[in-house]
Amino acid sequence: FDEKWSFVFEKQKNSESDQTGDCWDYVGYDPDNKLVLSVVPGKRNKYNTNQLISECKSRTSGYMDMITTDEYSGYKTAILNNYGVRETELGDNIKKVGRPKKPKLTAPKGLNYCVVHKTRKKGKVVKVEKKVVYGNTNGQSINTSYVERYNGTDRNFNSRKVRKSCMFSKKWEVHKLITYFICYSYNFCWSVRTLNYKKSADCKYKISPAMSAKLTDHIWNIREWLSYPVLHLN
Numbered sequence: 086f087d088e089k090w091s092f093v094f095e096k097q098k099n100s101e102s103d104q105t106g107d108c109w110d111y112v113g114y115d116p117d118n119k120l121v122l123s124v125v126p127g128k129r130n131k132y133n134t135n136q137l138i139s140e141c142k143s144r145t146s147g148y149m150d151m152i153t154t155d156e157y158s159g160y161k162t163a164i165l166n167n168y169g170v171r172e173t174e175l176g177d178n179i180k181k182v183g184r185p186k187k188p189k190l191t192a193p194k195g196l197n198y199c200v201v202h203k204t205r206k207k208g209k210v211v212k213v214e215k216k217v218v219y220g221n222t223n224g225q226s227i228n229t230s231y232v233e234r235y236n237g238t239d240r241n242f243n244s245r246k247v248r249k250s251c252m253f254s255k256k257w258e259v260h261k262l263i264t265y266f267i268c269y270s271y272n273f274c275w276s277v278r279t280l281n282y283k284k285s286a287d288c289k290y291k292i293s294p295a296m297s298a299k300l301t302d303h304i305w306n307i308r309e310w311l312s313y314p315v316l317h318l319n
Contacts, residue, residue: 087154087232111133118294121269123140130159
């Protein structure tokens, strides 16, 4: 999981509306299939953080081998809210006078969550610290490099998010819709070089993230993507 900064109409320091200023893309990314699991554009707050974790949980059947994020504190609470189990404290509390303690959320067995903290000086990363919050690493490296690499790809696709540019969004809703379009069309319409399968020296199959995740059997074109029926679930 990671957050990517952009802005709408004006910078946050000049904004007096919740429809302008900083707009963050909360992104859930599957590094194995290079697949965008979920994107939630909006303000940097607990609601959007929780929505991202909730969507990713539902789209992975409630299971993730390991979760890595940066040091943004909102992730820990949101992950526990979505994956945690309620544990009732019994024992000595039953004999004591007063109300028993309420059940508390605890990390279940199998939940592996790690954090990457980067120390910067003059805009450059000078130190990287890794911390296990829940569970263990399962022998995997702790990093957020895959989702950060995707963030760079997304900025190249969407000129509204290019840094130090005059091509920024003017309307909040349009900015969010373009974000959804770019992120999810990437899954189906883009061939990722590191996923391409080489059958022989002269033959190479191009593979999209959706193909790698077995969601489709071919790379879609934009017309096919735009004309695909939308299913609304209540």
